[in-house]
Amino acid sequence: MTSYLCVTCGTHYPPDAAAPARCPICDDARQYVPPAGQHWIAWAALRDGSRANIFTPMQPGLTAIQTQPTFAIGQRAYLVQTPQGNVLWDCISLLDDATVAEVQARGGLAAIAISHPHFYASMGAWSQAFGDIPIYLHAKDQQWVMHPAPAIRYWTGEHQDILPGVRLVNCGGHFPGSSVLHWAAGAALLTGDTIRVVSDQRYVSFMWSYPNDIPLNAPAVRSIAEAVAPLAFDQLYDGWRTVTGDAQQAVRASAERYIQHIGG
Template sequence: MEEARRLDKECWICEACGMQFAPSPNPPPECHICTDHRQFVPRGGQKWTKQEQLKQRGYRNMYQKHEANLFGIATVPKVAIGQRAFLLQTPNGNLLCDCITFLDDATIDIINGLGGIRAIAISHPHFYSTNAQWSAAFGNVPVYMHEKDKQWAGFEHGNVKYWSGESLHLWDDITLVHLGGHFAGGSIVHWASGADAKGVIVSGDILQVGGDRKCVSIMRSFPNFIPIAPSHARRIGAIMETLEYDRLYGGFFELEIDTGAKKIVRDSLQRYVEWIHKDDPNA
Protein backbone atom coordinates (compact mmCIF):
# COMPACT_ATOMS: atom_id res chain seq x y z
CA MET A 1 0.00 0.00 0.00
CA GLU A 2 2.85 2.41 0.74
CA GLU A 3 4.12 1.95 -2.82
CA ALA A 4 0.68 2.83 -4.17
CA ARG A 5 0.65 5.98 -2.01
CA ARG A 6 4.04 6.98 -3.40
CA LEU A 7 2.80 6.57 -6.97
CA ASP A 8 -0.14 8.88 -6.11
CA LYS A 9 2.34 11.73 -5.87
CA GLU A 10 5.16 10.80 -8.26
CA CYS A 11 3.50 9.50 -11.44
CA TRP A 12 2.04 11.69 -14.15
CA ILE A 13 -1.19 10.63 -15.84
CA CYS A 14 -2.31 11.65 -19.32
CA GLU A 15 -5.73 13.27 -18.96
CA ALA A 16 -6.75 12.22 -22.48
CA CYS A 17 -6.12 8.46 -22.34
CA GLY A 18 -5.52 7.83 -18.62
CA MET A 19 -2.08 6.26 -19.06
CA GLN A 20 0.18 6.49 -16.01
CA PHE A 21 3.88 7.03 -16.64
CA ALA A 22 6.90 6.11 -14.52
CA PRO A 23 7.76 8.42 -11.58
CA SER A 24 9.43 11.66 -12.65
CA PRO A 25 9.62 15.26 -11.38
CA ASN A 26 8.23 16.63 -14.65
CA PRO A 27 5.57 15.27 -17.01
CA PRO A 28 6.73 13.44 -20.16
CA PRO A 29 7.21 15.58 -23.29
CA GLU A 30 4.25 13.80 -24.89
CA CYS A 31 1.94 10.83 -24.46
CA HIS A 32 2.97 8.25 -27.05
CA ILE A 33 -0.47 6.63 -26.84
CA CYS A 34 -2.24 9.86 -27.82
CA THR A 35 0.21 10.87 -30.57
CA ASP A 36 -0.27 7.48 -32.25
CA HIS A 37 -2.70 7.49 -35.19
CA ARG A 38 -5.17 5.28 -33.28
CA GLN A 39 -5.78 7.92 -30.61
CA PHE A 40 -5.50 11.72 -30.57
CA VAL A 41 -4.25 14.72 -28.62
CA PRO A 42 -7.28 16.83 -27.62
CA ARG A 43 -7.78 20.16 -29.34
CA GLY A 44 -6.76 21.96 -26.17
CA GLY A 45 -3.41 20.18 -26.12
CA GLN A 46 -1.72 17.62 -23.92
CA LYS A 47 -2.66 17.88 -20.25
CA TRP A 48 -1.34 15.98 -17.24
CA THR A 49 -2.57 15.14 -13.78
CA LYS A 50 -1.76 12.82 -10.88
CA GLN A 51 -3.80 10.36 -8.88
CA GLU A 52 -3.77 12.61 -5.82
CA GLN A 53 -5.23 15.44 -7.91
CA LEU A 54 -8.00 13.20 -9.24
CA LYS A 55 -8.93 12.32 -5.67
CA GLN A 56 -9.17 16.01 -4.79
CA ARG A 57 -11.47 16.63 -7.76
CA GLY A 58 -14.24 14.42 -6.39
CA TYR A 59 -14.17 11.40 -8.68
CA ARG A 60 -15.56 8.10 -7.46
CA ASN A 61 -15.90 4.58 -8.81
CA MET A 62 -19.22 2.86 -9.42
CA TYR A 63 -19.89 -0.88 -9.46
CA GLN A 64 -22.36 -3.14 -11.24
CA LYS A 65 -22.90 -6.84 -10.69
CA HIS A 66 -23.44 -8.28 -14.16
CA GLU A 67 -23.84 -11.91 -13.15
CA ALA A 68 -22.64 -14.26 -10.43
CA ASN A 69 -18.92 -13.63 -9.80
CA LEU A 70 -18.55 -10.76 -12.30
CA PHE A 71 -18.54 -7.07 -11.36
CA GLY A 72 -18.02 -4.05 -13.61
CA ILE A 73 -16.10 -1.02 -12.29
CA ALA A 74 -15.96 2.46 -13.86
CA THR A 75 -15.35 6.05 -12.76
CA VAL A 76 -17.87 8.89 -12.57
CA PRO A 77 -17.64 11.50 -13.89
CA LYS A 78 -15.77 9.91 -16.80
CA VAL A 79 -11.98 9.94 -16.61
CA ALA A 80 -10.05 9.81 -19.89
CA ILE A 81 -11.50 7.18 -22.26
CA GLY A 82 -14.10 6.06 -19.73
CA GLN A 83 -13.71 2.30 -20.05
CA ARG A 84 -14.78 -0.21 -17.42
CA ALA A 85 -12.77 -2.94 -15.74
CA PHE A 86 -14.16 -6.26 -14.53
CA LEU A 87 -13.53 -8.14 -11.31
CA LEU A 88 -13.91 -11.84 -12.12
CA GLN A 89 -14.18 -14.06 -9.04
CA THR A 90 -13.02 -17.68 -9.11
CA PRO A 91 -12.38 -20.28 -6.39
CA ASN A 92 -8.63 -19.79 -6.70
CA GLY A 93 -8.42 -16.03 -6.90
CA ASN A 94 -9.88 -13.00 -8.63
CA LEU A 95 -8.81 -11.54 -11.96
CA LEU A 96 -9.08 -7.85 -12.81
CA CYS A 97 -9.87 -7.74 -16.53
CA ASP A 98 -8.53 -4.47 -17.96
CA CYS A 99 -7.90 -1.47 -15.76
CA ILE A 100 -9.24 2.01 -15.07
CA THR A 101 -7.29 5.11 -14.10
CA PHE A 102 -8.90 6.20 -10.84
CA LEU A 103 -8.12 4.21 -7.68
CA ASP A 104 -9.23 5.28 -4.19
CA ASP A 105 -9.41 3.72 -0.72
CA ALA A 106 -13.09 2.84 -1.15
CA THR A 107 -12.31 0.79 -4.25
CA ILE A 108 -9.46 -0.99 -2.48
CA ASP A 109 -11.68 -1.83 0.50
CA ILE A 110 -14.57 -3.03 -1.68
CA ILE A 111 -12.38 -5.25 -3.85
CA ASN A 112 -10.58 -6.67 -0.83
CA GLY A 113 -13.99 -7.47 0.62
CA LEU A 114 -14.73 -9.44 -2.55
CA GLY A 115 -11.52 -11.46 -2.23
CA GLY A 116 -8.86 -9.08 -3.54
CA ILE A 117 -7.00 -9.50 -6.81
CA ARG A 118 -4.69 -12.35 -7.78
CA ALA A 119 -3.69 -10.86 -11.16
CA ILE A 120 -4.54 -8.19 -13.72
CA ALA A 121 -4.95 -8.89 -17.45
CA ILE A 122 -5.06 -5.99 -19.89
CA SER A 123 -6.49 -6.24 -23.39
CA HIS A 124 -4.46 -3.52 -25.13
CA PRO A 125 -2.47 -0.29 -24.48
CA HIS A 126 -5.46 2.09 -24.47
CA PHE A 127 -6.55 0.40 -21.24
CA TYR A 128 -3.14 0.18 -19.51
CA SER A 129 -4.13 3.23 -17.40
CA THR A 130 -2.70 3.04 -13.84
CA ASN A 131 -2.00 -0.70 -13.74
CA ALA A 132 1.23 -0.18 -11.75
CA GLN A 133 -0.72 1.47 -8.96
CA TRP A 134 -3.47 -1.15 -8.97
CA SER A 135 -0.86 -3.90 -8.82
CA ALA A 136 0.93 -2.24 -5.88
CA ALA A 137 -2.31 -1.62 -3.97
CA PHE A 138 -3.25 -5.31 -4.07
CA GLY A 139 0.08 -6.83 -3.08
CA ASN A 140 2.21 -6.36 -6.21
CA VAL A 141 0.13 -8.81 -8.21
CA PRO A 142 1.26 -9.72 -11.75
CA VAL A 143 -0.04 -7.65 -14.68
CA TYR A 144 -0.37 -9.70 -17.87
CA MET A 145 0.22 -7.92 -21.17
CA HIS A 146 0.95 -9.50 -24.53
CA GLU A 147 4.57 -9.14 -25.58
CA LYS A 148 3.58 -7.76 -29.00
CA ASP A 149 2.48 -4.56 -27.25
CA LYS A 150 5.60 -4.20 -25.13
CA GLN A 151 6.68 -1.00 -26.90
CA TRP A 152 3.55 0.81 -25.66
CA ALA A 153 4.14 0.42 -21.92
CA GLY A 154 4.16 3.82 -20.22
CA PHE A 155 5.45 2.39 -16.96
CA GLU A 156 7.33 -0.89 -17.32
CA HIS A 157 7.30 -1.77 -13.62
CA GLY A 158 8.52 -4.99 -12.04
CA ASN A 159 5.08 -6.60 -11.84
CA VAL A 160 4.47 -6.63 -15.60
CA LYS A 161 4.44 -10.16 -17.03
CA TYR A 162 4.66 -10.28 -20.80
CA TRP A 163 3.14 -13.36 -22.33
CA SER A 164 3.50 -14.72 -25.83
CA GLY A 165 1.73 -17.03 -28.23
CA GLU A 166 -1.94 -17.44 -29.02
CA SER A 167 -3.32 -18.18 -25.55
CA LEU A 168 -2.37 -18.31 -21.90
CA HIS A 169 -4.28 -20.35 -19.32
CA LEU A 170 -4.21 -18.51 -16.00
CA TRP A 171 -6.07 -20.71 -13.47
CA ASP A 172 -9.41 -22.49 -13.08
CA ASP A 173 -11.29 -21.87 -16.34
CA ILE A 174 -9.79 -18.47 -17.25
CA THR A 175 -7.74 -18.15 -20.45
CA LEU A 176 -6.26 -15.13 -22.20
CA VAL A 177 -6.68 -15.35 -25.98
CA HIS A 178 -4.60 -13.32 -28.44
CA LEU A 179 -6.60 -11.78 -31.30
CA GLY A 180 -4.50 -8.84 -32.49
CA GLY A 181 -6.38 -6.40 -34.71
CA HIS A 182 -6.78 -3.10 -32.85
CA PHE A 183 -3.22 -3.56 -31.53
CA ALA A 184 -0.76 -6.31 -32.41
CA GLY A 185 -1.07 -7.78 -28.93
CA GLY A 186 -4.81 -7.27 -28.54
CA SER A 187 -6.25 -9.96 -26.26
CA ILE A 188 -9.53 -11.05 -24.70
CA VAL A 189 -10.51 -13.08 -21.63
CA HIS A 190 -12.39 -16.37 -22.03
CA TRP A 191 -14.26 -17.46 -18.89
CA ALA A 192 -15.67 -20.91 -19.59
CA SER A 193 -18.05 -21.19 -16.62
CA GLY A 194 -19.60 -17.75 -17.03
CA ALA A 195 -23.16 -17.28 -18.33
CA ASP A 196 -24.33 -20.42 -16.51
CA ALA A 197 -21.48 -22.47 -17.99
CA LYS A 198 -22.25 -21.35 -21.56
CA GLY A 199 -19.10 -19.22 -21.59
CA VAL A 200 -18.25 -15.52 -21.41
CA ILE A 201 -15.89 -13.30 -23.40
CA VAL A 202 -14.54 -10.06 -21.89
CA SER A 203 -13.36 -8.24 -24.98
CA GLY A 204 -12.47 -4.64 -24.11
CA ASP A 205 -12.81 -3.01 -27.51
CA ILE A 206 -10.77 -5.61 -29.36
CA LEU A 207 -14.30 -6.68 -30.30
CA GLN A 208 -16.38 -3.53 -29.88
CA VAL A 209 -20.06 -4.08 -29.11
CA GLY A 210 -22.37 -1.97 -31.25
CA GLY A 211 -24.90 0.44 -29.82
CA ASP A 212 -27.75 -1.90 -30.77
CA ARG A 213 -26.01 -4.76 -28.92
CA LYS A 214 -26.77 -6.94 -31.93
CA CYS A 215 -23.38 -6.66 -33.59
CA VAL A 216 -19.67 -6.21 -32.97
CA SER A 217 -17.01 -4.45 -34.98
CA ILE A 218 -13.24 -4.33 -35.26
CA MET A 219 -11.20 -1.23 -36.08
CA ARG A 220 -7.62 -0.10 -36.25
CA SER A 221 -8.86 3.14 -34.69
CA PHE A 222 -12.35 3.79 -33.40
CA PRO A 223 -12.03 7.56 -32.78
CA ASN A 224 -10.27 8.14 -36.12
CA PHE A 225 -12.37 5.65 -38.14
CA ILE A 226 -9.53 3.54 -39.50
CA PRO A 227 -10.66 0.02 -40.47
CA ILE A 228 -8.77 -3.26 -40.26
CA ALA A 229 -7.94 -5.35 -43.31
CA PRO A 230 -10.34 -8.22 -44.16
CA SER A 231 -7.55 -10.73 -43.54
CA HIS A 232 -7.50 -9.69 -39.88
CA ALA A 233 -11.27 -10.08 -39.65
CA ARG A 234 -11.06 -13.60 -41.06
CA ARG A 235 -8.26 -14.57 -38.70
CA ILE A 236 -10.07 -13.16 -35.66
CA GLY A 237 -13.26 -14.91 -36.74
CA ALA A 238 -11.44 -18.23 -37.04
CA ILE A 239 -10.04 -17.89 -33.51
CA MET A 240 -13.43 -16.97 -32.07
CA GLU A 241 -14.95 -20.09 -33.64
CA THR A 242 -12.67 -22.25 -31.49
CA LEU A 243 -14.12 -20.79 -28.26
CA GLU A 244 -17.38 -21.75 -26.56
CA TYR A 245 -19.29 -18.69 -25.33
CA ASP A 246 -22.78 -17.24 -25.30
CA ARG A 247 -22.23 -13.82 -23.68
CA LEU A 248 -19.82 -11.00 -24.49
CA TYR A 249 -18.96 -7.93 -22.42
CA GLY A 250 -17.48 -4.91 -24.18
CA GLY A 251 -15.23 -2.28 -22.72
CA PHE A 252 -17.94 0.22 -21.70
CA PHE A 253 -21.06 0.07 -19.54
CA GLU A 254 -24.26 -1.05 -21.28
CA LEU A 255 -22.31 -2.56 -24.18
CA GLU A 256 -22.78 -6.28 -23.74
CA ILE A 257 -24.44 -9.10 -25.66
CA ASP A 258 -26.43 -11.15 -23.17
CA THR A 259 -27.02 -14.22 -25.29
CA GLY A 260 -26.21 -15.58 -28.75
CA ALA A 261 -22.89 -13.75 -28.82
CA LYS A 262 -21.00 -16.39 -30.80
CA LYS A 263 -23.40 -16.20 -33.76
CA ILE A 264 -23.44 -12.41 -33.57
CA VAL A 265 -19.63 -12.26 -33.70
CA ARG A 266 -19.56 -14.72 -36.61
CA ASP A 267 -22.20 -12.81 -38.60
CA SER A 268 -20.69 -9.39 -37.80
CA LEU A 269 -17.20 -10.33 -38.97
CA GLN A 270 -18.57 -11.95 -42.11
CA ARG A 271 -20.56 -8.81 -42.87
CA TYR A 272 -17.46 -6.69 -42.21
CA VAL A 273 -15.46 -8.64 -44.81
CA GLU A 274 -18.28 -8.48 -47.35
CA TRP A 275 -18.65 -4.71 -47.06
CA ILE A 276 -14.92 -4.02 -47.22
CA HIS A 277 -14.80 -5.98 -50.49
CA LYS A 278 -18.00 -4.50 -51.92
CA ASP A 279 -17.22 -2.49 -55.05
CA ASP A 280 -20.69 -1.37 -56.13
CA PRO A 281 -20.43 2.46 -56.46
CA ASN A 282 -24.16 2.74 -55.68
CA ALA A 283 -24.07 0.60 -52.53
Protein backbone atom coordinates in the same frame (compact mmCIF):
# COMPACT_ATOMS: atom_id res chain seq x y z
CA MET B 1 8.15 14.11 -7.26
CA THR B 2 4.66 13.27 -8.27
CA SER B 3 3.32 11.11 -11.04
CA TYR B 4 1.02 12.29 -13.83
CA LEU B 5 -1.67 10.78 -16.02
CA CYS B 6 -2.62 11.69 -19.56
CA VAL B 7 -6.13 13.16 -19.38
CA THR B 8 -6.97 12.00 -22.93
CA CYS B 9 -6.08 8.29 -22.67
CA GLY B 10 -5.69 7.79 -18.91
CA THR B 11 -2.15 6.37 -19.04
CA HIS B 12 -0.27 6.71 -15.75
CA TYR B 13 3.40 7.74 -16.16
CA PRO B 14 6.29 7.13 -13.72
CA PRO B 15 7.02 9.77 -11.04
CA ASP B 16 8.91 12.76 -12.41
CA ALA B 17 9.71 16.41 -11.63
CA ALA B 18 7.19 17.57 -14.24
CA ALA B 19 4.48 16.17 -16.48
CA PRO B 20 5.80 14.37 -19.61
CA ALA B 21 6.21 16.45 -22.77
CA ARG B 22 4.23 14.00 -24.93
CA CYS B 23 2.03 10.94 -24.58
CA PRO B 24 3.22 8.34 -27.14
CA ILE B 25 -0.08 6.46 -26.75
CA CYS B 26 -2.02 9.57 -27.88
CA ASP B 27 0.56 10.52 -30.55
CA ASP B 28 -0.07 7.13 -32.18
CA ALA B 29 -2.53 7.18 -35.12
CA ARG B 30 -4.89 4.86 -33.22
CA GLN B 31 -5.49 7.56 -30.57
CA TYR B 32 -5.44 11.35 -30.80
CA VAL B 33 -4.24 14.57 -29.21
CA PRO B 34 -7.18 16.96 -28.65
CA PRO B 35 -7.22 20.20 -30.71
CA ALA B 36 -6.48 22.19 -27.54
CA GLY B 37 -3.35 20.10 -26.88
CA GLN B 38 -2.28 17.47 -24.40
CA HIS B 39 -3.32 17.80 -20.74
CA TRP B 40 -2.09 16.08 -17.59
CA ILE B 41 -3.44 15.49 -14.11
CA ALA B 42 -1.39 14.69 -11.00
CA TRP B 43 -2.09 11.32 -9.34
CA ALA B 44 -3.18 13.09 -6.11
CA ALA B 45 -5.57 15.36 -8.03
CA LEU B 46 -7.23 12.36 -9.70
CA ARG B 47 -7.72 10.88 -6.23
CA ASP B 48 -9.09 14.09 -4.62
CA GLY B 49 -12.55 12.61 -4.07
CA SER B 50 -14.27 14.34 -6.97
CA ARG B 51 -14.57 10.98 -8.75
CA ALA B 52 -15.51 7.51 -7.53
CA ASN B 53 -15.49 4.00 -8.94
CA ILE B 54 -18.93 2.43 -9.32
CA PHE B 55 -19.29 -1.37 -8.98
CA THR B 56 -22.05 -2.88 -11.14
CA PRO B 57 -22.95 -6.60 -11.04
CA MET B 58 -23.14 -7.96 -14.62
CA GLN B 59 -23.81 -11.64 -13.91
CA PRO B 60 -22.96 -13.88 -10.93
CA GLY B 61 -19.17 -13.69 -10.45
CA LEU B 62 -18.67 -10.71 -12.77
CA THR B 63 -18.64 -7.06 -11.71
CA ALA B 64 -17.96 -4.00 -13.87
CA ILE B 65 -15.90 -1.18 -12.34
CA GLN B 66 -16.21 2.28 -13.91
CA THR B 67 -15.20 5.77 -12.82
CA GLN B 68 -17.88 8.45 -12.39
CA PRO B 69 -17.74 11.21 -13.50
CA THR B 70 -15.93 9.71 -16.46
CA PHE B 71 -12.15 10.03 -16.76
CA ALA B 72 -10.20 9.75 -20.07
CA ILE B 73 -11.67 7.01 -22.32
CA GLY B 74 -14.22 6.06 -19.67
CA GLN B 75 -13.92 2.30 -20.05
CA ARG B 76 -15.10 -0.38 -17.64
CA ALA B 77 -12.71 -2.80 -15.96
CA TYR B 78 -14.12 -6.13 -14.76
CA LEU B 79 -13.68 -8.21 -11.65
CA VAL B 80 -13.91 -11.92 -12.57
CA GLN B 81 -14.42 -14.07 -9.47
CA THR B 82 -13.36 -17.72 -9.48
CA PRO B 83 -12.91 -20.32 -6.71
CA GLN B 84 -9.13 -20.18 -7.34
CA GLY B 85 -8.91 -16.38 -7.09
CA ASN B 86 -10.08 -13.23 -8.82
CA VAL B 87 -8.84 -11.52 -11.96
CA LEU B 88 -9.05 -7.85 -12.86
CA TRP B 89 -9.68 -7.72 -16.61
CA ASP B 90 -8.55 -4.45 -18.17
CA CYS B 91 -7.75 -1.50 -15.98
CA ILE B 92 -8.91 2.02 -15.17
CA SER B 93 -6.89 5.02 -14.02
CA LEU B 94 -8.56 5.80 -10.69
CA LEU B 95 -7.61 3.64 -7.74
CA ASP B 96 -8.60 4.89 -4.28
CA ASP B 97 -9.02 3.36 -0.82
CA ALA B 98 -12.75 2.79 -1.33
CA THR B 99 -12.05 0.80 -4.49
CA VAL B 100 -9.42 -1.37 -2.77
CA ALA B 101 -11.90 -2.07 0.05
CA GLU B 102 -14.71 -2.98 -2.40
CA VAL B 103 -12.42 -5.40 -4.27
CA GLN B 104 -11.08 -6.90 -1.02
CA ALA B 105 -14.67 -7.46 0.14
CA ARG B 106 -15.16 -9.57 -3.01
CA GLY B 107 -12.08 -11.70 -2.35
CA GLY B 108 -9.24 -9.43 -3.54
CA LEU B 109 -7.20 -10.00 -6.67
CA ALA B 110 -4.85 -12.79 -7.77
CA ALA B 111 -3.91 -11.29 -11.16
CA ILE B 112 -4.49 -8.48 -13.63
CA ALA B 113 -4.78 -9.06 -17.39
CA ILE B 114 -5.19 -6.28 -19.95
CA SER B 115 -6.46 -6.42 -23.53
CA HIS B 116 -4.26 -3.72 -25.08
CA PRO B 117 -2.26 -0.50 -24.40
CA HIS B 118 -5.27 1.88 -24.30
CA PHE B 119 -6.35 0.19 -21.06
CA TYR B 120 -2.98 -0.10 -19.32
CA ALA B 121 -4.11 2.94 -17.25
CA SER B 122 -2.76 2.73 -13.66
CA MET B 123 -1.96 -0.99 -13.80
CA GLY B 124 1.18 -0.65 -11.67
CA ALA B 125 -0.71 1.05 -8.84
CA TRP B 126 -3.43 -1.62 -8.95
CA SER B 127 -0.86 -4.42 -8.82
CA GLN B 128 0.94 -2.81 -5.89
CA ALA B 129 -2.27 -2.24 -3.92
CA PHE B 130 -3.08 -5.96 -4.04
CA GLY B 131 0.40 -7.28 -3.11
CA ASP B 132 2.37 -6.88 -6.35
CA ILE B 133 0.15 -9.35 -8.17
CA PRO B 134 1.15 -10.30 -11.75
CA ILE B 135 0.00 -8.15 -14.68
CA TYR B 136 -0.41 -10.21 -17.86
CA LEU B 137 0.32 -8.25 -21.06
CA HIS B 138 0.95 -9.68 -24.51
CA ALA B 139 4.63 -9.33 -25.43
CA LYS B 140 3.76 -7.98 -28.89
CA ASP B 141 2.65 -4.69 -27.26
CA GLN B 142 5.65 -4.27 -24.95
CA GLN B 143 6.77 -1.06 -26.70
CA TRP B 144 3.59 0.68 -25.46
CA VAL B 145 4.28 0.18 -21.76
CA MET B 146 4.97 3.69 -20.43
CA HIS B 147 5.41 2.69 -16.79
CA PRO B 148 7.40 -0.56 -16.57
CA ALA B 149 6.84 -2.61 -13.40
CA PRO B 150 8.46 -5.82 -12.11
CA ALA B 151 4.98 -7.36 -11.79
CA ILE B 152 4.42 -7.33 -15.58
CA ARG B 153 4.47 -10.80 -17.15
CA TYR B 154 4.78 -10.64 -20.91
CA TRP B 155 3.09 -13.66 -22.42
CA THR B 156 3.69 -14.90 -25.94
CA GLY B 157 1.90 -17.09 -28.45
CA GLU B 158 -1.82 -17.60 -29.04
CA HIS B 159 -3.11 -18.18 -25.53
CA GLN B 160 -2.21 -18.05 -21.85
CA ASP B 161 -4.10 -19.66 -18.95
CA ILE B 162 -3.96 -17.45 -15.86
CA LEU B 163 -6.27 -19.43 -13.55
CA PRO B 164 -8.32 -22.61 -14.10
CA GLY B 165 -11.08 -21.67 -16.56
CA VAL B 166 -9.63 -18.23 -17.29
CA ARG B 167 -7.74 -18.04 -20.58
CA LEU B 168 -6.28 -15.13 -22.53
CA VAL B 169 -6.46 -15.42 -26.32
CA ASN B 170 -4.43 -13.22 -28.66
CA CYS B 171 -6.56 -11.95 -31.56
CA GLY B 172 -4.48 -9.07 -32.97
CA GLY B 173 -6.21 -6.46 -35.13
CA HIS B 174 -6.45 -3.19 -33.18
CA PHE B 175 -2.93 -3.88 -31.77
CA PRO B 176 -0.73 -6.89 -32.60
CA GLY B 177 -1.05 -8.01 -28.97
CA SER B 178 -4.81 -7.28 -28.68
CA SER B 179 -6.32 -10.07 -26.64
CA VAL B 180 -9.58 -11.25 -25.09
CA LEU B 181 -10.33 -13.11 -21.86
CA HIS B 182 -12.45 -16.27 -21.94
CA TRP B 183 -14.14 -17.12 -18.64
CA ALA B 184 -15.51 -20.63 -19.14
CA ALA B 185 -17.67 -20.91 -15.98
CA GLY B 186 -19.46 -17.67 -16.84
CA ALA B 187 -19.79 -18.50 -20.57
CA ALA B 188 -18.40 -15.02 -21.13
CA LEU B 189 -15.90 -13.39 -23.45
CA LEU B 190 -14.35 -10.10 -22.27
CA THR B 191 -12.95 -8.22 -25.22
CA GLY B 192 -11.73 -4.70 -24.37
CA ASP B 193 -11.94 -3.13 -27.82
CA THR B 194 -10.41 -6.09 -29.66
CA ILE B 195 -14.08 -6.82 -30.41
CA ARG B 196 -16.35 -3.84 -29.83
CA VAL B 197 -20.10 -4.03 -29.16
CA VAL B 198 -22.07 -1.67 -31.45
CA SER B 199 -25.08 0.49 -30.61
CA ASP B 200 -27.80 -2.16 -30.98
CA GLN B 201 -25.86 -4.48 -28.64
CA ARG B 202 -26.60 -7.43 -30.94
CA TYR B 203 -23.63 -6.98 -33.29
CA VAL B 204 -19.95 -6.18 -32.82
CA SER B 205 -17.26 -4.39 -34.81
CA PHE B 206 -13.50 -4.51 -35.31
CA MET B 207 -11.41 -1.36 -35.93
CA TRP B 208 -7.76 -0.41 -36.17
CA SER B 209 -8.64 3.03 -34.76
CA TYR B 210 -11.96 3.87 -33.13
CA PRO B 211 -11.48 7.64 -32.62
CA ASN B 212 -10.07 8.06 -36.16
CA ASP B 213 -12.53 5.66 -37.89
CA ILE B 214 -9.84 3.51 -39.53
CA PRO B 215 -11.09 -0.01 -40.27
CA LEU B 216 -9.21 -3.30 -40.21
CA ASN B 217 -8.68 -5.28 -43.40
CA ALA B 218 -10.49 -8.56 -44.19
CA PRO B 219 -7.66 -10.93 -43.17
CA ALA B 220 -7.40 -9.22 -39.75
CA VAL B 221 -11.17 -9.48 -39.15
CA ARG B 222 -11.16 -13.15 -40.22
CA SER B 223 -8.25 -13.83 -37.93
CA ILE B 224 -10.09 -12.34 -34.91
CA ALA B 225 -13.24 -14.36 -35.67
CA GLU B 226 -11.17 -17.54 -36.06
CA ALA B 227 -9.28 -16.94 -32.79
CA VAL B 228 -12.54 -16.87 -30.77
CA ALA B 229 -14.45 -19.49 -32.81
CA PRO B 230 -13.30 -22.45 -30.62
CA LEU B 231 -14.45 -20.71 -27.41
CA ALA B 232 -17.91 -21.33 -25.92
CA PHE B 233 -19.58 -18.11 -24.75
CA ASP B 234 -23.07 -16.59 -24.60
CA GLN B 235 -22.20 -13.12 -23.25
CA LEU B 236 -19.67 -10.68 -24.64
CA TYR B 237 -18.48 -7.70 -22.60
CA ASP B 238 -16.37 -4.98 -24.22
CA GLY B 239 -15.07 -1.90 -22.39
CA TRP B 240 -18.48 -0.19 -22.51
CA ARG B 241 -21.31 -2.47 -23.63
CA THR B 242 -22.61 -6.04 -23.53
CA VAL B 243 -24.04 -8.58 -25.96
CA THR B 244 -26.40 -10.64 -23.82
CA GLY B 245 -27.06 -14.10 -25.24
CA ASP B 246 -25.87 -15.82 -28.42
CA ALA B 247 -22.75 -13.67 -28.53
CA GLN B 248 -20.80 -16.34 -30.41
CA GLN B 249 -23.24 -16.07 -33.31
CA ALA B 250 -23.10 -12.25 -33.04
CA VAL B 251 -19.32 -12.33 -33.62
CA ARG B 252 -19.68 -14.70 -36.61
CA ALA B 253 -22.45 -12.68 -38.28
CA SER B 254 -20.73 -9.36 -37.56
CA ALA B 255 -17.44 -10.53 -39.08
CA GLU B 256 -19.28 -11.66 -42.24
CA ARG B 257 -21.17 -8.40 -42.66
CA TYR B 258 -18.05 -6.33 -41.96
CA ILE B 259 -15.97 -8.18 -44.58
CA GLN B 260 -18.79 -7.77 -47.13
CA HIS B 261 -18.81 -4.01 -46.57
CA ILE B 262 -15.06 -3.55 -46.91
CA GLY B 263 -15.11 -5.47 -50.18
CA GLY B 264 -13.09 -8.38 -48.87
